[in-house]
Amino acid sequence: MIKVKQKDLKIIVRDIHDYNYNQILIVGCGGCASVCLGGGQKEVDRLCAEINLVFKAEQRPGRATGYTIERQCHPLFIEELQQMIGQYDCALSMACGAGCQYMAELYPGMPIFPAVDTVSIGIDRDIGVYEERCRACGECVVGYTGGVCPVTRCAKGLFNGPCGGTNGTMCEVKGNIPCAWVEIYNRLKEQNRLDDIKKIRPVMEWQNQYQRTLIQDR
Amino acid sequence: MRILDLISGPMVWFSFICFFCGTLYQVIVFYTLSKPRPRHPQERPRPHLGLKKEPEILDRTSLSYRFAMFRLTVFGRDPGMMIMTTIFHVTLILTPFVVLGHNILLDLAVGISFPSLLEVATDLLTLAVLACCLFFLFRRLLVPTVRAITTPSDLLMLLIVAAPFLTGFLAYHQIGNYDIMVLAHMASGEIMIMALPFTRFIHMIYFFINRFILIHENTLGKGGSRVWR
Amino acid sequence: MTTQNKPDIDILKIREILCEKKKEVAVSLKTCAHCALCADSCFLYRCRDNAPLYMPSHKFINSIGTLYKKKGKVTRAELEEIREIVWKRCVLCTRCYCPLGIDIPSLIALARRICRSQDVVHDFEKEKKG
Ligand code: SF4
Numbered sequence A: 001m002i003k004v005k006q007k008d009l010k011i012i013v014r015d016i017h018d019y020n021y022n023q024i025l026i027v028g029c030g031g032c033a034s035v036c037l038g039g040g041q042k043e044v045d046r047l048c049a050e051i052n053l054v055f056k057a058e059q060r061p062g063r064a065t066g067y068t069i070e071r072q073c074h075p076l077f078i079e080e081l082q083q084m085i086g087q088y089d090c091a092l093s094m095a096c097g098a099g100c101q102y103m104a105e106l107y108p109g110m111p112i113f114p115a116v117d118t119v120s121i122g123i124d125r126d127i128g129v130y131e132e133r134c135r136a137c138g139e140c141v142v143g144y145t146g147g148v149c150p151v152t153r154c155a156k157g158l159f160n161g162p163c164g165g166t167n168g169t170m171c172e173v174k175g176n177i178p179c180a181w182v183e184i185y186n187r188l189k190e191q192n193r194l195d196d197i198k199k200i201r202p203v204m205e206w207q208n209q210y211q212r213t214l215i216q217d218r
Numbered sequence B: 001m002r003i004l005d006l007i008s009g010p011m012v013w014f015s016f017i018c019f020f021c022g023t024l025y026q027v028i029v030f031y032t033l034s035k036p037r038p039r040h041p042q043e044r045p046r047p048h049l050g051l052k053k054e055p056e057i058l059d060r061t062s063l064s065y066r067f068a069m070f071r072l073t074v075f076g077r078d079p080g081m082m083i084m085t086t087i088f089h090v091t092l093i094l095t096p097f098v099v100l101g102h103n104i105l106l107d108l109a110v111g112i113s114f115p116s117l118l119e120v121a122t123d124l125l126t127l128a129v130l131a132c133c134l135f136f137l138f139r140r141l142l143v144p145t146v147r148a149i150t151t152p153s154d155l156l157m158l159l160i161v162a163a164p165f166l167t168g169f170l171a172y173h174q175i176g177n178y179d180i181m182v183l184a185h186m187a188s189g190e191i192m193i194m195a196l197p198f199t200r201f202i203h204m205i206y207f208f209i210n211r212f213i214l215i216h217e218n219t220l221g222k223g224g225s226r227v228w229r
Numbered sequence C: 001m002t003t004q005n006k007p008d009i010d011i012l013k014i015r016e017i018l019c020e021k022k023k024e025v026a027v028s029l030k031t032c033a034h035c036a037l038c039a040d041s042c043f044l045y046r047c048r049d050n051a052p053l054y055m056p057s058h059k060f061i062n063s064i065g066t067l068y069k070k071k072g073k074v075t076r077a078e079l080e081e082i083r084e085i086v087w088k089r090c091v092l093c094t095r096c097y098c099p100l101g102i103d104i105p106s107l108i109a110l111a112r113r114i115c116r117s118q119d120v121v122h123d124f125e126k127e128k129k130g
């Protein structure tokens, strides 16, 4: 799912300092952000405590309060904030960029700041260890690359690889990451599908360069 | 009195054997039904060179920060319960080992004994266990969340724990019929020991398995090494 | 969503799924000291005015616990109730904290799997939140 990582406390605090906001609402998300240990109730509580400590150290009257909702990307759940949000000067969102923006859209008068950086769409390798697997390019090609995404895992995002600079089995761009195209080759070879690698793929229409809207047929 | 002989003799051994075998059985079952999973090596991205690290805005080693974080743990969120439950579990396990009478019997039987405390002290420990039991009882009956999941078996468990301490206390102070009290004390103690690996008390074993061996977010220590199959 | 005219519950299928994780379920149900310390770690519990219904242990005891105790012999109505619990009262954020280390989300996920095997599922589009 989507992986998020908390911003440096300094940056979060700077955002709210600039305008002297005092009553802060920190909104957590019980969806992806919570699963990746980035913006669930526990992190909300911690951030609250930290911001309150900062306020106390600076002897400001401010106060941060936390509230976690199921998902910040759905109106049904964001509406829950309706009755309380008026009491606050600004809100910090601990959901992914989408959730944060949706909240901003639904509460136009409310300054919303992200308290997390949305990092990737990834898998849970271990508890707290997440690896990126997808960049939402909009046209999935892993069918012919043996289940390895060249956009995410090849440093150059090549659709017809490898680039020729492959360093053994490693990527030439950065020493300690494996070359995605070597892996693609190995997997296709194992499945007797090496023909796939020879086919020239047309260039990608980079759909994720503009805002996309998904309409699912039902 | 045949029943006294039985309870003060073979039953004691039987209950201990039951306890040890039961514990062993549970541990073996856990190991056969779980499998090891190596932790993924965690490679942290190196900080960008050249960028000087600015000082942190909060001193994360300070006492006030640590206290604020501590307040977020289960100890800070429900301090009353956590203090009571800590006292309860420590005294519950400690007290039987430091009672003079137990140690004399142990010495007579197998020739080893644990250091004994003053009788006043063991008296106080016993009262502490009983007080905690009362606290749990009222918590069960009065706190809505706890009441929502309370079953009769929970009350029975509480009774099984409290009984040996209560009867032991009464017997020591010669309240009521001494012979019956001692008999009840031994019998209830044996029931408790036998019940340990097979009833709700199993959390005594599974606390350690769950929190130290199984891998999940809240594993303590090195982060665990096994998962259920 | 009405599920009246559906076929009977396939108890054997439920048992089969339960059997796979029998010991884990049994041990978790037994290990739970019914102490309610997990309540506070569930954000739904806190958002819903500390209602005991939203306490993680209440959820798994009344979902997978019921299934386990009845050895899968549940009626469709009971399964519908379990569906309410495991979909409406839990979002599987996987963050509940039990001091005894019970993995509550995996138990709730198992209950969801059993419900799905019987076609008792939650329709996110049609239903309002719990
Ligand atoms: S904290 Fe753990 S042991 Fe206590 S009620 Fe919740 S699940 Fe059960």
Ligand code: SF4
Binding pocket: C041, C042, C043, C044, C045, C055, C056, C059, C089, C090, C091, C092, C093, C094, C095, C096, C097, C104, C105
């Ligand atoms: S996984 Fe379910 S029960 Fe556990 S904290 Fe999340 S919503 Fe609550």
